[in-house]
Amino acid sequence: MTKSVLGIIGGSGIYDLPGLQNVREERIDSPWGEPSGPLRIGDIGGLPVVFLSRHDKGHRLSPSDINYRANIDILKRAGVTDLVSLSACGSFKEELPPGTFVLVDQFVDRTHLRQTSFFGKGCVAHVSMAHPVSPRLKHRLDEAAGKERIPVVRGGTYVCIEGPQFSTYAESMTYKTLGYSVIGMTNMPEAKLAREAEICYATVAMVTDFDCWHPEHDAVTVADIVGVMQDNSERAKRLVARLAADFPREHERCPVGSDRALDTALITAPEARDPELLKKLEAVAGRVLGR
Ligand SMILES: CSC[C@H]1O[C@H](OP(=O)(O)O)[C@H](O)[C@@H]1O
Numbered sequence: 513m514t515k516s517v518l519g520i521i522g523g524s525g526i527y528d529l530p531g532l533q534n535v536r537e538e539r540i541d542s543p544w545g546e547p548s549g550p551l552r553i554g555d556i557g558g559l560p561v562v563f564l565s566r567h568d569k570g571h572r573l574s575p576s577d578i579n580y581r582a583n584i585d586i587l588k589r590a591g592v593t594d595l596v597s598l599s600a601c602g603s604f605k606e607e608l609p610p611g612t613f614v615l616v617d618q619f620v621d622r623t624h625l626r627q628t629s630f631f632g633k634g635c636v637a638h639v640s641m642a643h644p645v646s647p648r649l650k651h652r653l654d655e656a657a658g659k660e661r662i663p664v665v666r667g668g669t670y671v672c673i674e675g676p677q678f679s680t681y682a683e684s685m686t687y688k689t690l691g692y693s694v695i696g697m698t699n700m701p702e703a704k705l706a707r708e709a710e711i712c713y714a715t716v717a718m719v720t721d722f723d724c725w726h727p728e729h730d731a732v733t734v735a736d737i738v739g740v741m742q743d744n745s746e747r748a749k750r751l752v753a754r755l756a757a758d759f760p761r762e763h764e765r766c767p768v769g770s771d772r773a774l775d776t777a778l779i780t781a782p783e784a785r786d787p788e789l790l791k792k793l794e795a796v797a798g799r800v801l802g803r
């Protein structure tokens with residue numbers, strides 16, 4: 513049995529987790545480079561919880577500058593089994609106005625400047641991303657929201673753009689026409705890397721704006737987002753506190769295999785593996801590489 517450790521990545525407007533008790537700040541080194549910042553490690557109601565501020569204090573890092581590999585690597589080193597992303601996002605649907613929380617279940621990756629895998633030359637792996645969100649973790653979030661009387665929308669597709677600029681009107685209309693629900697700049701490759709590291713992943717996409725497609729709303733600005741996030745973040749913190757308090761102490765096996773994604777993914781023959789890369793993979797893939 514594996515003990516549950518809940519990881520929380522705080523996005524725009526969420527740079528700390530005030531409900532965290534017995535907190536210590538830990539800087540963990542990663543062979544993948546510089547993570548966004550230190551981990552804040554503590555507990556909520558006895559459950560180990562690890563918090564990382566994605567953009568770091570003061571929102572120092574832009575989405576393209578975040579070292580997603582280092583972030584996921586140190587969360588894995590800290591023992592995180594289940595990871596929740598708290599993210600600000602734009603909406604493509606009238607029925608998802610600012611203030612709505614969406615428990616997304618799909619992602620579309622439109623980023624192009626990021627390192628998207630721990631694997632590569634000398635150790636190739638292909639994990640399944642068919643179901644990028646862990647249904648049990650999503651269900652736990654849904655239950656926690658219900659108990660806290662926080663309305664949530666179940667399911668939706670999050671398209672991740674490179675940014676840092678917001679989308680053009682043509683792009684926004686394209687994503688809307690394709691049926692996507694929300695837009696952000698950070699959840700990819702984060703979700704892919706979490707899957708490679710065999711960490712269950714789910715996102716609370718907190719709508720802050722209508723991007724720029726809506727005929728009755730001006731195109732999104734940072735000021736709009738900051739204003740709505742102040743209100744969203746209070747509910748997000750309550751949601752996390754409830755999630756943690758009720759979270760199973762033993763890690764629940766993921767029905768879509770997030771926690772054993774590497775069982776069927778490695779293809780490079782042992783004799784063709786690069787020892788240097790294997791060393792870097794120690795934390796994320798040690799379970800299957802026998803390290
Ligand atoms: C400051 S608004 C744009 C910014 O907010 C979202 O980040 P996060 O997912 O970390 O909340 C969006 O993806 C952009 O990075």
Ligand SMILES: Nc1ncnc2[nH]cnc12
Binds near residue numbers: 679696
């Ligand atoms: N409209 C938008 N586009 C991209 N990222 C966002 N984060 C919040 N709102 C956004």
